[in-house]
Amino acid sequence: MKIAIIGGGLAGLTAAAYLSDNLGTEGTVFERSPQLGGRAFTYQKSGFTLNYGAHAVYGIDRHTLQHMEQELKLQFQSKQVDKRKVMYAKHGNLTPAPLDFINIMKTNVLKPFEKVRFVAEIAAVIGNIHQLKHYQTLGEYLDHSHASADVKELWEHLVSSNFFITPEDARKVSGEVIAEYYHNLFLSHKPVNYILGSWATITDQLIHKIRENDKWDIALKEGVESISLENGKYLLNTKTRQALEFDHVIFAMPAQQVVKLLEDTSWSSFLDPYKNNSSTEVLVYDIGFSKVVARPFSYISDMDNKLFISDVSATDHTVAPETGQLLQGIAYLNDDCMEEDEKKQYLDGKVQKMEAMFDQYYPGWRDHVEVKRVSKKAMVSSVKNIRENKLLPNEIAQVPFLFCGDGCEGKGELAERAFSSGRKVANLLLKDQANIKSVVH
Numbered sequence: 001m002k003i004a005i006i007g008g009g010l011a012g013l014t015a016a017a018y019l020s021d022n023l024g025t026e027g028t029v030f031e032r033s034p035q036l037g038g039r040a041f042t043y044q045k046s047g048f049t050l051n052y053g054a055h056a057v058y059g060i061d062r063h064t065l066q067h068m069e070q071e072l073k074l075q076f077q078s079k080q081v082d083k084r085k086v087m088y089a090k091h092g093n094l095t096p097a098p099l100d101f102i103n104i105m106k107t108n109v110l111k112p113f114e115k116v117r118f119v120a121e122i123a124a125v126i127g128n129i130h131q132l133k134h135y136q137t138l139g140e141y142l143d144h145s146h147a148s149a150d151v152k153e154l155w156e157h158l159v160s161s162n163f164f165i166t167p168e169d170a171r172k173v174s175g176e177v178i179a180e181y182y183h184n185l186f187l188s189h190k191p192v193n194y195i196l197g198s199w200a201t202i203t204d205q206l207i208h209k210i211r212e213n214d215k216w217d218i219a220l221k222e223g224v225e226s227i228s229l230e231n232g233k234y235l236l237n238t239k240t241r242q243a244l245e246f247d248h249v250i251f252a253m254p255a256q257q258v259v260k261l262l263e264d265t266s267w268s269s270f271l272d273p274y275k276n277n278s279s280t281e282v283l284v285y286d287i288g289f290s291k292v293v294a295r296p297f298s299y300i301s302d303m304d305n306k307l308f309i310s311d312v313s314a315t316d317h318t319v320a321p322e323t324g325q326l327l328q329g330i331a332y333l334n335d336d337c338m339e340e341d342e343k344k345q346y347l348d349g350k351v352q353k354m355e356a357m358f359d360q361y362y363p364g365w366r367d368h369v370e371v372k373r374v375s376k377k378a379m380v381s382s383v384k385n386i387r388e389n390k391l392l393p394n395e396i397a398q399v400p401f402l403f404c405g406d407g408c409e410g411k412g413e414l415a416e417r418a419f420s421s422g423r424k425v426a427n428l429l430l431k432d433q434a435n436i437k438s439v440v441h
């Protein structure tokens with residue numbers, strides 16, 4: 001069974017690691033950029049480890065990485081973000097984010113009677129009896145809820161930070177999806193952890209696994225440009241090679257790019273429902289200091305300005321030199337269409353707000369900057385998990401390919417969906433192969 005995997009991000013590497021662990025398979029991972037990892041690509045600069053995307057893992061004790069640790073024998077350590085240092089800033093005041101009962105008691109985001117209400121809501125989610133799951137969206141639930149404005153705002157804010165979308169978009173997430181997500185997360189003993197050493201700790205081991213099987217190749221700088229079907233085989237064309245023959249093809253790239261790649265083929269119309277999906281885009285401001293400038297929190301979310309800053313090195317000490325500090329600031333971007341000039345002003349405004357937030361909590365930071373990377377348009381989630389979007393299924397009737405990635409159906413959000421869908425499609429192929437073998441015998 002010869003398999004092509006298009007995309008060398010978390011999803012493609014996961015699928016390839018599972019498949020290459022099986023002696024009956026051979027294949028190639030095609031990656032169009034010069035390096036693997038996709039949006040989880042990690043690199044070193046002046047002693048700092050910079051991730052293109054952050055490496056926070058939500059509910060690691062109930063996460064797909066637990067299966068991968070056992071099944072692929074991955075080795076990694078993680079560290080819990082200090083919950084007492086996870087803060088919200090509202091109207092200029094800093095207060096603990098109500099992540100657990102202790103923080104709920106301490107926070108100023110809610111008044112005492114609202115705290116009782118919110119605890120009851122959490123208990124209902126844990127018990128799987130919360131009404132939210134019966135509503136089409138969080139917004140519809142909140143419109144019918146008798147909770148106070150602060151409790152409603154807290155729901156929007158929680159969903160916004162876990163689903164990595166703006167609070168406005170949080171209102172568009174399906175009630176069922178949210179209820180299931182928080183049922184899992186509230187039962188977790190480890191709500192927010194960082195993988196020590198960043199995503200590279202995982203991707204390096206997946207790559208090593210793939211390379212252990214000499215029937216598997218990794219083709220870098222080799223984007224797939226077109227696909228056709230001839231005599232039961234799939235023929236792939238890249239910039240440098242033509243008509244490479246495979247029995248199966250797995251797409252492990254953002255859903256929008258899948259739609260584009262299959263645009264002029266007979267399969268295109270089956271992808272129509274996924275054509276207009278929107279993604280989450282953010283401005284990312286990574287900054288490394290030569291010393292610990294200040295450490296007032298591990299994470300702070302500015303509820304008024306829709307920005308947040310993670311002190312990544314406060315949890316994962318491996319990503320900064322011993323005496324240094326690494327922060328990642330993120331600002332949500334709205335997806336309104338704008339003229340170039342207007343867009344530039346809008347983005348510059350976000351940078352200024354972010355720097356003002358650094359000024360407020362890290363006074364004097366400008367004198368200690370060692371590394372800085374500002375990315376004005378980073379795609380966090382290729383398909384925003386809101387009701388009007390449709391995640392790409394792992395299999396589509398009448399389309400002979402498999403699909404994985406964070407824009408596909410799978411367990412969890414963000415990187416977890418990339419891992420879980422990568423694992424799922426590999427298992428689907430392996431199951432198929434086992435069935436063929438048992439018919440032949």
Ligand SMILES: Cc1cc2nc3c(=O)[nH]c(=O)nc-3n(C[C@H](O)[C@H](O)[C@H](O)COP(=O)(O)OP(=O)(O)OC[C@H]3O[C@@H](n4cnc5c(N)ncnc54)[C@H](O)[C@@H]3O)c2cc1C
Nearest residue numbers: 007009010011032038039053054056223224405406414415
């Ligand atoms: C700023 C930021 C912060 C984030 N923080 C977190 C976090 O804290 N926790 C979390 O869980 N997730 C986080 N994420 C999300 C996480 O990084 C992504 O969900 C995950 O990396 C997606 O992996 P993927 O394999 O689905 O897609 P990708 O990483 O996009 O991989 C797809 C790959 O396919 C390649 N490709 C595309 N087209 C072709 C082609 N035609 N031929 C060959 N190759 C092709 C691309 O080059 C890419 O390498 C964050 C993301 C960002 C940007």
